[in-house]
Amino acid sequence: MLEDVSHHDHILQVALERFAHQGIAQTTIQDVADHAGSSKANVLYHFRNKNHLVDVALEPALGALGRLVERANDSELEAADAREWFITSFVDFLITHRLATHVIVAHPYLAEQSESLGRAHQLMTEMAHMVSNLSVGEEDRLRFGIAVSGATYALVSSGILGVPGLDDDALRTGLRDVLGQMLLSGQPAAGR
């Protein structure tokens, strides 16, 4: 495998994979170093400490999520096409930043210890709150919660609930369809 990426970035990539695969707490710096073909001390040369490694690894996803939330705040989501835009964007985000999303979702209680995890959860909450405000009923909110967290979770941990690993394209269209049915139309009958 040829590497035209810097060791720095390679370590980051490996770290993200390890975090997603076995959790942050279970991933030691030594483990990251081994999988990156480096030494523990070198990982700590590139990144101040383990927390910093987590932060930098999640950075791109955090940026994208932040922009998504910001834009969703701007464009009022009451219009149907705006909601459709949101769903498409959100699914795109999920698929593009699959690993990072996994890490974020799988570590709710590390939010206080990690700068980026805290920010990520804050953004997720904000997003949920924003969109769920569209529907006033408890049941609507519940449906939104189920749809979004379910999509996130089903995508991310294809293991736990046996959702088969689809390729990205099938997943993208599938998620968009299902989410659309769940969220856009009041009744499942409407639309498609």
Add this chain to the structure above:
Amino acid sequence: MLEDVSHHDHILQVALERFAHQGIAQTTIQDVADHAGSSKANVLYHFRNKNHLVDVALEPALGALGRLVERANDSELEAADAREWFITSFVDFLITHRLATHVIVAHPYLAEQSESLGRAHQLMTEMAHMVSNLSVGEEDRLRFGIAVSGATYALVSSGILGVPGLDDDALRTGLRDVLGQMLLSGQPAAGR
């Protein structure tokens, strides 16, 4: 507060709460002991080791889940009322064993280290596989994955996605309604 429960059971309850609240890895035996008003050595007197503590704490939930899956296997779920029974039972399970479900769902990668977590994930997978076999289409499977994992997840981590904490009854009916809409009505029953 009066205690007519044994210290043994009290430690178990506290442990389950701590595991659900801050994760297994972040919960030290000392932490459990403190919250239970006991000593670390005493916790280890009642339970061989930390893994054993996890196992015993999850035992009731595991039993219930096992019975649920077993019965679902027996009664063929093609009939509409059987599916409705399943949804009701599943929602009941989720609410009754809220904390345990949280622990199970939040620790996908500890499944290999813990007897009970492994078994739990196996059961969840089996259940998902079983029910999702009813619908052959990829999209149907995806919908099931989203609905079930979403319900589980939204229920369990009411924090992360801002689903407001409803009382048990509202939650029960709400979940049953939403899951019903997602799973039962949308698709033609048998055949396909």
Add this chain to the structure above:
DNA sequence: GCAAAAACTGACCGAATGGTCAGGATGGTG
């Protein structure tokens, strides 16, 4: 009331792990 069993404790140990440090390679630049 007493002896045995059960419950409980503080002190201690070993392994794992995050993090530091002094110094060694490596590569570019004058």
Add this chain to the structure above:
DNA sequence: CACCATCCTGACCATTCGGTCAGTTTTTGC
């Protein structure tokens, strides 16, 4: 070549945490 900055490493340290143990207190059965 000499100098210097960047990159990298093994050895080491401090802490945390799971788990053990010898011994003390409490409960139980007679």
